[in-house]
Amino acid sequence: MASDSVGLDSVKSQILKDALYEEIKQHGSETRLFTQKDLIDLNIIPNNDVKQLLDIVQQLCNDKLLVGTTNHHAGLSWRWRSREEAKKYTSLPNDEAVMVYSIIDEAGADGIWNRTIKNKLNMHENVVKTCIKFLETKGYIASMKNVEHPNKKMYIKATLRPSERATGGPWFTEGELDTAFIAELEGIVFEYIKTKSAYRGSQPHTGGAASSSAGATKLPKKGAVTAADTTARGTKRSATEISTDDAAARAGGKSRAVFLPMPAGYKHYPTVAEIAKFIHDTGITNNTTLGEADIQQLVDVLTYDGLIEMVRVGRRRGYRVARAVKQDTVPFHKRQKEREAGVGLDLLPLIPGAEPLGNGLTEAPCGRCPVFELCEEGGPVSPSNCVYFLQWLELEDLPKAVAPSVPLPP
Amino acid sequence: MLVTKPVAELCALLIDELHGELPSRIFAILLSKGRSNLTQLAQYTAMTPRQVRHGLAVLQQHNLLFYHVDPSAEFASYEANADHAYNLVRTGKILEMVDTSFGPAAKDVMQSLLLSGQTRISDLVAAYREKIEQANQTAAIIGDDDDFGAETNGVNGDSQPAKKPGPLVKSTAHLNTLICRLVEAELIDVVHSKSFESPEDVLKTVEKEVMDKHFPAGVKGNKAKIELQERIAEGLRKVRGESKSLKRKLEQNGGSAAKRRKLVAGLGGANGVQDEDMDPALDPRQVIRINYEKCLVDLRNRRLAQYATDMIGETTAYVYGVLLKLLTKDLPRCRANPVMDAGDEKDESEKGTVCVTTEQILDNLKTSVDLSLGIGKAERRQVSSTAAEKIELYPPKKRVLIEEAEVDGEASADEDEGDNESSEESEYDSDYKAPATNGANGTNGVNGTNGTKVKFDESAAPKERRLDRPGQLRQHLLILSESTQRFVRHCGPDEWTVDFVPVMNSLREVELDSVIERTCGRQGLRLVRILRAKGKLDEKALPNVALMRKPELQQKMLEMQTAGFVSVQEVPRDLKADVKKSFFLWFCDVDRSLSRLLDTSYTTMVHCIQVLEALRQKERDVLETTKRTDVRGREKDTMRKSYYERYSRFLECERTLFAQVMRVDDLVSVLRDF
Numbered sequence A: 001m002a003s004d005s006v007g008l009d010s011v012k013s014q015i016l017k018d019a020l021y022e023e024i025k026q027h028g029s030e031t032r033l034f035t036q037k038d039l040i041d042l043n044i045i046p047n048n049d050v051k052q053l054l055d056i057v058q059q060l061c062n063d064k065l066l067v068g069t070t071n072h073h074a075g076l077s078w079r080w081r082s083r084e085e086a087k088k089y090t091s092l093p094n095d096e097a098v099m100v101y102s103i104i105d106e107a108g109a110d111g112i113w114n115r116t117i118k119n120k121l122n123m124h125e126n127v128v129k130t131c132i133k134f135l136e137t138k139g140y141i142a143s144m145k146n147v148e149h150p151n152k153k154m155y156i157k158a159t160l161r162p163s164e165r166a167t168g169g170p171w172f173t174e175g176e177l178d179t180a181f182i183a184e185l186e187g188i189v190f191e192y193i194k195t196k197s198a199y200r201g202s203q204p205h206t207g208g209a210a211s212s213s214a215g216a217t218k219l220p221k222k223g224a225v226t227a228a229d230t231t232a233r234g235t236k237r238s239a240t241e242i243s244t245d246d247a248a249a250r251a252g253g254k255s256r257a258v259f260l261p262m263p264a265g266y267k268h269y270p271t272v273a274e275i276a277k278f279i280h281d282t283g284i285t286n287n288t289t290l291g292e293a294d295i296q297q298l299v300d301v302l303t304y305d306g307l308i309e310m311v312r313v314g315r316r317r318g319y320r321v322a323r324a325v326k327q328d329t330v331p332f333h334k335r336q337k338e339r340e341a342g343v344g345l346d347l348l349p350l351i352p353g354a355e356p357l358g359n360g361l362t363e364a365p366c367g368r369c370p371v372f373e374l375c376e377e378g379g380p381v382s383p384s385n386c387v388y389f390l391q392w393l394e395l396e397d398l399p400k401a402v403a404p405s406v407p408l409p410p
Numbered sequence B: 001m002l003v004t005k006p007v008a009e010l011c012a013l014l015i016d017e018l019h020g021e022l023p024s025r026i027f028a029i030l031l032s033k034g035r036s037n038l039t040q041l042a043q044y045t046a047m048t049p050r051q052v053r054h055g056l057a058v059l060q061q062h063n064l065l066f067y068h069v070d071p072s073a074e075f076a077s078y079e080a081n082a083d084h085a086y087n088l089v090r091t092g093k094i095l096e097m098v099d100t101s102f103g104p105a106a107k108d109v110m111q112s113l114l115l116s117g118q119t120r121i122s123d124l125v126a127a128y129r130e131k132i133e134q135a136n137q138t139a140a141i142i143g144d145d146d147d148f149g150a151e152t153n154g155v156n157g158d159s160q161p162a163k164k165p166g167p168l169v170k171s172t173a174h175l176n177t178l179i180c181r182l183v184e185a186e187l188i189d190v191v192h193s194k195s196f197e198s199p200e201d202v203l204k205t206v207e208k209e210v211m212d213k214h215f216p217a218g219v220k221g222n223k224a225k226i227e228l229q230e231r232i233a234e235g236l237r238k239v240r241g242e243s244k245s246l247k248r249k250l251e252q253n254g255g256s257a258a259k260r261r262k263l264v265a266g267l268g269g270a271n272g273v274q275d276e277d278m279d280p281a282l283d284p285r286q287v288i289r290i291n292y293e294k295c296l297v298d299l300r301n302r303r304l305a306q307y308a309t310d311m312i313g314e315t316t317a318y319v320y321g322v323l324l325k326l327l328t329k330d331l332p333r334c335r336a337n338p339v340m341d342a343g344d345e346k347d348e349s350e351k352g353t354v355c356v357t358t359e360q361i362l363d364n365l366k367t368s369v370d371l372s373l374g375i376g377k378a379e380r381r382q383v384s385s386t387a388a389e390k391i392e393l394y395p396p397k398k399r400v401l402i403e404e405a406e407v408d409g410e411a412s413a414d415e416d417e418g419d420n421e422s423s424e425e426s427e428y429d430s431d432y433k434a435p436a437t438n439g440a441n442g443t444n445g446v447n448g449t450n451g452t453k454v455k456f457d458e459s460a461a462p463k464e465r466r467l468d469r470p471g472q473l474r475q476h477l478l479i480l481s482e483s484t485q486r487f488v489r490h491c492g493p494d495e496w497t498v499d500f501v502p503v504m505n506s507l508r509e510v511e512l513d514s515v516i517e518r519t520c521g522r523q524g525l526r527l528v529r530i531l532r533a534k535g536k537l538d539e540k541a542l543p544n545v546a547l548m549r550k551p552e553l554q555q556k557m558l559e560m561q562t563a564g565f566v567s568v569q570e571v572p573r574d575l576k577a578d579v580k581k582s583f584f585l586w587f588c589d590v591d592r593s594l595s596r597l598l599d600t601s602y603t604t605m606v607h608c609i610q611v612l613e614a615l616r617q618k619e620r621d622v623l624e625t626t627k628r629t630d631v632r633g634r635e636k637d638t639m640r641k642s643y644y645e646r647y648s649r650f651l652e653c654e655r656t657l658f659a660q661v662m663r664v665d666d667l668v669s670v671l672r673d674f
């Protein structure tokens, strides 16, 4: 009789168990917490028998199908676990393995450091190690890298993908910032903004009348972009030379392609959303998804670099290229191709955007001199024995061997 | 000006270049020892009083000294005027500026003044009369030309080949006109009794006067203190105003220089050598000199126009230059004096800001300049005139480098524009239809309307709607006011002004940025600008914002810390102050970087001149030769070929180095004076 009732009970409780478990699953995801009241209200347990409910719940917990937690608001509560997962738990050989596995499970997509496991469980290091090894060979857990703590050995449930926080988002590849990818994308975004925010027109060479009459001292480009410019340096040119230059340019009367600024109030400077769409449409980023926030990050960097600037026209926040007139009309990727083909290898490394502005300090050797602080008449390094100046004045070609160990940055 | 060691060195070197070693040594001593009298100077310099006196006279003549005669003391005491000494480096620039805005003849007059220091008008007239007569004679006899302009200035470097026949200043009447014009432009002012007193002495005298006159019983209470301040400021302004007495007199005597010039031209003054040609207001006994303060205002205008060229384009910059010139016509100095101009400023806000109208600008544009250049074309409906024409009555409170997001693009960008388009258009047209006939021929419309859809390509051959000249001008002005640098503020319908303080701040930042970019690369610049926009930032937060790898970033930050562009602050996490756990906050102090940049600039200038000195030593033998009277002027024919080559190479280097000094001075002006 007794055994019979026990048998009957076990059958009954088995049915109730299954029914409760299925019902719980219907009511929410694996992360939802169910309080005791929630469970009663599911109306599975006859007569709202709390004692019986707790009994059943305990059995489910033993089967690892329910996980009990204490929550600040709700007190004791449970969430459910899938049967497969539960099976993993039940298949584990000992309690230690279960404990290790469950702590990794709880850590979720962020993963957990092996030292944290040891400390939290207060277990011997070796025990933890063997457990981890066992779980790894079983294929339940996997090691992972976290960009925030690149040197820590972290573990994660094998079925999960590491979270964004752990991988560092789309800019990271295997825990490393993918600078090549970023640089390429920056180039593309910049090129897009450049062509969308400036007008490609033509202008008579050197601006003709306006330039000479404006009376502004014109500064020749330093970077030696064209052959004609290579001879000009700093302000070696006196006013008379400049005016003859202009006259020559006017006589030549050739026009060249330039980017021109848009009229004030232009409404079509590209916005971040447009840039994001453009990047998406080109399909350059086929295996990474870039959200608008990511593109915003990229655009911000370009802004900090001084390549583009934000313009607000009405309520639209667009971006435009800075110093449009000074931009290269040849697309950046073409320039890159040229470089690959070996054109202009002697020039500065290729970076997007106009040539940086210079001033008296950046042109003079002292402004870039590595021994500036030491240099003084009468000291070990002094203007009267300065090699940089001799080089700059083209009075002396530095023999390669004597070339200063720290070359002046360009 | 704060006289630091490099400044003192630089001033001494400049005086050495221009006026010789003796004055230079005295000047250096004055800078290092402070106020001294003749005996003291003789002692310090180990020179005879005669030599010292001679040196002092040279310095005095060129306004490089302050002196003070204490009634109780026997001797006058002297003090160095470092500001004017520094200004020597600007000689070439000022001459060039006068040349472009007043013509070569005015430049010639300026040059004479620069060379001879302060001069009595009668002396100047006499000198010129002599020159003119001589020129007339030689022209009559040989018909040959000679250099009648005063000898070219050392700093200026490029000696001007005087190939023009005859003197630049044709007659004393011509000279008179030139002086009047320069006085009216405030580039020349008069020397008065207080010109040679140092600002501190002037302040003391004024203070004493005010105290004696208005507060014989001492100052009590806040109200009296304020009144005292106001009276002192007023007194100082009066002293300052004295140097403008000549200008005022000229103005009272009726008519501007332009008018007077016409009169003179009508009288056929070309052959007149009589004294009647001189304006009666120009008292021949009056001593005149160059007013550097006003020169700086004009130099600033040029620098700002250059800034606009760099940022926007040449045509727009030209318009900007004209606007600036009109706007600063009556601006006596770049930076208001905090004591003296406290009252002035109040007046100004009551008066309202000084501004220029579109029409004034239009009237002053050269007709040869094609305003259709320099701006892209866009369809009418692509442009929001309401946004472009926005009027800002007040100057900005604070400049924000990168604004935080409020509303994002997309939303309603176009919605409210569409319906008022028609009204805008009519307004636009009615405003500018009238003068449409003038000058629009054959020029490309700026605001071209293009059949269907703008393609960013010329080959689309847009069917353009021509904009007349005022319209084109307006486009340039609007671009200037829309620019991130805020070159111009559209302060009322058809009224424009410039808020110099924020524009100059942005220019200073640009100068700093270009130094950072050249020394620490674009990534360095990126990091500095991030810090500037965000304030202090944790080291851990930086890589994410800058999209840079941590090790590279840290290295860059250290590099920039040594260069003085950024600083770091350690904030311990808890009381134990464990370094490993501390936060490291990076930040950049723009003002500190700028003052460091200024010091670097001075030192660089000193180095340039020292390098030149070293070169001179090296080429001593060649230079000795060129000093011989039989060689001078005919170097090419008389010197051996190798010598001549060395000589011309040396000249080339000299020019380069001086040019470089002036370039660095451009930076110094921006950082310190503008």
Ligand code: SF4
Pocket (backbone or CB within 6 Å): A365, A366, A367, A369, A370, A371, A372, A375, A376, A381, A382, A383, A386, A387, A388, A389, B607
């Ligand atoms: S060593 Fe030459 S480049 Fe360097 S600071 Fe001295 S003079 Fe200038």
